[in-house]
Amino acid sequence: MELTNREIARYSRQIILPGIGVKGQKRLKASSVLIVGAGGLGCPVSSNLAGAGIGTLGIIDYDNIEITNLHRQLLHSESSIGKSKVESIKNFIANLNSDVKVQTHQVLLNSKNALEIITKYDLVVDASDNVATRYLLNDACVLENKTLISGSALQMEGQMTVYNYKNGPCYRCIFPKPPPPETVQNCGDGGVLGAITGVIGSLQSMEVIKVILDHDDVLAGKLLLYDGASCSFRTIKLRNKRQDCDVCGVTPNITKLIDYEQFCGMAASDKDSGLNILESNERVTVEDYRNYNKDHLLIDVRSANEFEICKLNNAINIPIKRLLADKIDNDLKEEMKEKSVFVVCRRGNDSQLAVRHLNEKLGIRSKDLIGGLHSWTHTIDKDFPIY
Amino acid sequence: MLKINLDFSGGAEVLFNNIKKRQLSLESEKKWTLRDFLQYMKENLLTERLELFIQGDSVRPGILVLVNDIDWELLGELDYEIKQNDNISFISTLHGG
Ligand SMILES: [Zn+2]
Numbered sequence: 001m002e003l004t005n006r007e008i009a010r011y012s013r014q015i016i017l018p019g020i021g022v023k024g025q026k027r028l029k030a031s032s033v034l035i036v037g038a039g040g041l042g043c044p045v046s047s048n049l050a051g052a053g054i055g056t057l058g059i060i061d062y063d064n065i066e067i068t069n070l071h072r073q074l075l076h077s078e079s080s081i082g083k084s085k086v087e088s089i090k091n092f093i094a095n096l097n098s099d100v101k102v103q104t105h106q107v108l109l110n111s112k113n114a115l116e117i118i119t120k121y122d123l124v125v126d127a128s129d130n131v132a133t134r135y136l137l138n139d140a141c142v143l144e145n146k147t148l149i150s151g152s153a154l155q156m157e158g159q160m161t162v163y164n165y166k167n168g169p170c171y172r173c174i175f176p177k178p179p180p181p182e183t184v185q186n187c188g189d190g191g192v193l194g195a196i197t198g199v200i201g202s203l204q205s206m207e208v209i210k211v212i213l214d215h216d217d218v219l220a221g222k223l224l225l226y227d228g229a230s231c232s233f234r235t236i237k238l239r240n241k242r243q244d245c246d247v248c249g250v251t252p253n254i255t256k257l258i259d260y261e262q263f264c265g266m267a268a269s270d271k272d273s274g275l276n277i278l279e280s281n282e283r284v285t286v287e288d289y290r291n292y293n294k295d296h297l298l299i300d301v302r303s304a305n306e307f308e309i310c311k312l313n314n315a316i317n318i319p320i321k322r323l324l325a326d327k328i329d330n331d332l333k334e335e336m337k338e339k340s341v342f343v344v345c346r347r348g349n350d351s352q353l354a355v356r357h358l359n360e361k362l363g364i365r366s367k368d369l370i371g372g373l374h375s376w377t378h379t380i381d382k383d384f385p386i387y
Numbered sequence: 388m389l390k391i392n393l394d395f396s397g398g399a400e401v402l403f404n405n406i407k408k409r410q411l412s413l414e415s416e417k418k419w420t421l422r423d424f425l426q427y428m429k430e431n432l433l434t435e436r437l438e439l440f441i442q443g444d445s446v447r448p449g450i451l452v453l454v455n456d457i458d459w460e461l462l463g464e465l466d467y468e469i470k471q472n473d474n475i476s477f478i479s480t481l482h483g484g
Contacts, residue, residue, distance in 0.1 A: 037484050039484050040483075040484050041484040042484070127484050128484055129482065129483050129484040130482055131482050134482060151484065152480070152481040152482055152483060152484055153481060153483055153484055154397075154398065154481045154482070154483040155398075157396060157397060157398075157481060158481065159397065159480065159481050174451070174458075175448065175449065175480065176448070177448035178448060178449070179447070179448050179449025179450075179480070180438070180439075180442075180447060180448070180449070182439075183439055183447070183449060183479075184449075184482060185398065185482075185483070186482070186483055187483040187484070190398075190483065192483055197484065223451075225396060225397070225478065227396060234456065235456070236451075236453050236456045236457070236458070236476070236478070237456060237457045237458060237461070238451075238458050239458045239460040239461055240461075270483065321435075325435070325436075
């Protein structure tokens with residue numbers, strides 16, 4: 001595969017690098033990379049790799065663009081809200097570098113489709129946003145013998161490493177068991193800065209290029225930690241490949257893909273799963289709450305920052321963590337025992353946890369507002385901010 | 388005294404009063420293994436529910452433990468004996484993107 005004169009001009013600034021050259025550029029052109037996730041990490045990975053002249057990029061994401069994506073998912077635009085993320089990136093790449101072939105996969109990656117998609121590519125980038133997909137991708141890459149360039153980000157921190165590379169460890173070697181679901185935060189709940197996903201996505205792109213060029217110092221067996229708040233980068237040494245790893249060990253237990261949502265106890269998306277743990281007499285609809293005109297307490301269990309964004313009249317803020325830790329002012333606690341108590345949060349999940357705690361541990365008879373403030377906006381007051 | 392530096396990241400700091408870095412001096416009459424130190428952390432430093440940090444007799448899945456930036460599994464895990472000026476890190480893994 002020779003380079004055309006146009007390609008030589010286009011990539012000249014990287015071809016002249018000693019580590020790349022014409023040979024390296026041809027390798028990039030002959031390569032195919034699958035990017036799993038067209039979000040905060042997938043955007044910078046896609047633009048970096050398309051710019052560098054990777055021959056074929058596959059992009060997988062089932063999701064459509066929402067306004068809450070645009071602070072960090074910078075290849076999408078206001079005019080594309082509601083449209084497919086993978087198509088949006090495909091359009092971006094067509095404008096940036098029409099020589100790159102783009103394959104879009106608008107599906108939720110699962111145990112049934114993962115192997116047949118992954119097998120078509122040379123290597124895989126994990127730009128996903130949830131635990132179940134990370135285990136699924138890891139196992140699929142081990143079974144298909146593909147290197148996995150893994151990045152993640154939350155709030156002001158990011159992490160990056162390369163799994164399953166030249167006899168190095170896989171994700172399961174490092175994390176044999178998934179974390180307890182209650183300890184996992186997604187970007188919707190925890191927040192994230194676009195500059196963080198930008199940094200981590202760029203670092204992933206660099207490792208992709210190094211793997212393709214067979215560079216010596218690929219970040220395998222090590223984990224890079226980036227803390228934006230203190231602008232610190234740290235590289236830590238991870239354990240070696242485990243002989244007894246369930247998927248890449250000597251006698252693996254996992255020889256075909258399993259049910260990862262079940263294994264992790266979490267859905268394969270970063271959307272809220274819709275908790276339903278209360279009896280119907282412990283819940284009220286937002287309409288019923290609006291029509292309730294007796295003296296009562298309304299407890300809002302979102303974080304202080306979120307409470308500052310918007311709140312219902314007379315709401316009292318007790319963040320869910322404080323409430324579950326019983327850090328409630330004593331006078332308020334007494335008041336709660338005497339009055340009707342309603343609990344609200346953003347989407348109606350934390351409010352259920354709060355009601356269960358108040359009712360079971362403190363002997364209060366509280367009720368949660370079904371669907372939270374989102375429901376309030378949709379059914380009562382369309383001018384109430386939604387986020 | 389046995390002086391150590393302790394740091395938390397990836398959200399693990401939330402379990403320890405949101406403090407990312409601290410220095411500690413441990414009584415040095417006895418030897419300190421990481422097993423002993425986890426017990427110490429449980430009793431003296433942890434500010435959230437125990438199960439968010441410990442499962443069984445070790446750290447829960449999803450938190451990496453490092454000594455001087457090296458995975459504790461390469462160093463004997465719970466049996467590792469803490470040395471003067473060790474940097475001990477607890478890193479929660481991130482999953483977002
Ligand atoms: Zn493994």
